Amino acid sequence: MKVLELDERHHVIRVVPECSEDLFFLTLLIEPGDVVYSWTYRMLKREGVTGTERGERVKVYMGLRVLSLDFQRFTNRLRIHGVVIEVPDWLPAKGRHHTIAVEPGVEVKIVKEHFNTSLIRGILEQCIQSRAKVLVISIDLRSVCLAEVTAIGSRILYSSSLSLSGKLSHRASLLNELEATLRKLLTRLTLHLREYSAVAIAVPSVLKSMVLEALRKVMDLSSINFTIFNVGEGGESGVYELLRRDDFCDYLKKVNVHFYSSYVEKLFRYLATDEAQVAIGIEEVKEAVEYHAVDTLIMTSNFLTNSYRSEDTRTVLERLGAQHIKVIVIPSEEECGQKLDSLGGIAAFLRFKIRT
CATH class of the missing domain: 3.30.420.60 (eRF1 domain 2)
Incomplete structure (x- = not known):
């Protein structure tokens, strides 16, 4: 992923995905409510000389208020669904629904509704590591x-x-x-x-x-x-x-492939031998964050995309950002992600025990 701009003050991220793995990490950066700008195609209807309408696909740069995302891993296309909020005056599409199809090589500008610096930088760092x-x-x-x-x-x-x-x-x-x-x-x-x-x-x-x-x-x-x-x-x-x-x-x-199943296997080993070394689920993680006891946080992509807008989750992530804690996002489609989802989708490795 080529990062062109990361403006914390104005909540702006501007990137160019370079491969299918980058598109996966792009889904972690975008959430409903964000505004996404990119080049796309839209059908423009024109009235012909006979009075009948004919459609013509035109390339246009527009902004969408994101409603949902659709991405299949190991494919080369991410579909972003939303409502058009910014478009050239000559195209009557403002307020209507549209889908932007993002492929490798296409620049995307994201204006975040909520900007968590630590989480965003962590996702971008994971993206760089995933190239191997x-x-x-x-x-x-x-x-x-x-x-x-x-x-x-x-x-x-x-x-x-x-x-x-x-x-x-x-x-x-x-x-x-x-x-x-x-x-x-x-x-x-x-x-x-x-x-x-x-x-x-x-x-x-x-x-x-x-x-x-x-x-x-x-x-x-x-x-x-x-x-x-x-x-x-x-x-x-x-x-x-x-x-x-x-x-x-x-x-x-x-060989520089940071395979994230190792985090989940480590988590289950602690659960079998010394469960006080870890926090499981949002409530335990929230408590560990309050004690400044978290060393590394792991969560699944499903947890991030489905629960990020909850107050508890946002509070945890904001406090982790202030404490500069490493955050790892694990794909829910993988077996290790499914295991973590079965425990609530979020867990933390602790610096010190907060319970016996």
């Missing part, structure tokens, strides 16, 4: 899967069953089949490996050496930051196993 991504190649004799992991979540790029006939005792035959399978797969997908910070290879230990040898024949591994992980199964099962493992979360941090 990892490619996961998970394979065994029965299935292969390619997945992409970023800070805002993971997605399956390709998944297929395999029927490699070679037995482990026939190494040469099996190696040839693995090489042919991987070459065909990577050629078909035409992956741009330079887009990825690293490549994680998930494979059962018994196939580790053969898969690595086959990959070296179809990819230039010398120029790639890759790591091999032993998994019980390949394919999608191997990907999901990795996403739940602490060593993989540690690996993601090393």
Whole structure:
């Protein structure tokens, strides 16, 4: 996300999203009641020479009072629904409903109704960290899967069953089949490996050496930051196993992918061993904020978008901003986000215990 302007005094944010991940973070910056300005298309009806009306789509810069947002993760479009409050005089659209479709590369100006400096800066910082991504190649004799992991979540790029006939005792035959399978797969997908910070290879230990040898024949591994992980199964099962493992979360941090499931896993560990180290739900978090005991706050995107306008939530976020507390927003669509939503959508790690 390219930040062009951040004016705390006038509550103005001006940005240019550069990828689909940026659009997700843009949904966290915009809330109902804000005013959004951007270029868009609007149907302009003109009267023809025969007296009939004809429509013409015209490009226009307008401002909307936001009513709602519509965004599907890993897509390249954010739809902002609202009421037109500012538009050129030649276009009769003021007061009417309109939808601005924001794509990467389109400048957006946001005039916030409520400006929480700490939260906004935290979201922009998360956005910068989310640019790194990892490619996961998970394979065994029965299935292969390619997945992409970023800070805002993971997605399956390709998944297929395999029927490699070679037995482990026939190494040469099996190696040839693995090489042919991987070459065909990577050629078909035409992956741009330079887009990825690293490549994680998930494979059962018994196939580790053969898969690595086959990959070296179809990819230039010398120029790639890759790591091999032993998994019980390949394919999608191997990907999901990795996403739940602490060593993989540690690996993601090393390659600068701040995978936020680690915060939720840490939260549940505290709940099982020493729950006084955390505050769960808005009431406990509010109490911890009053004691200046919060070290890091985590909340889900659903909690932020659905509860931000409540008085308790706004009070908590404003006080956290004054205390310069780190705030992490976790996508509710991810498994870790769903776990946090089940606890109320908000929690905090504490500097010190406020109860025993």
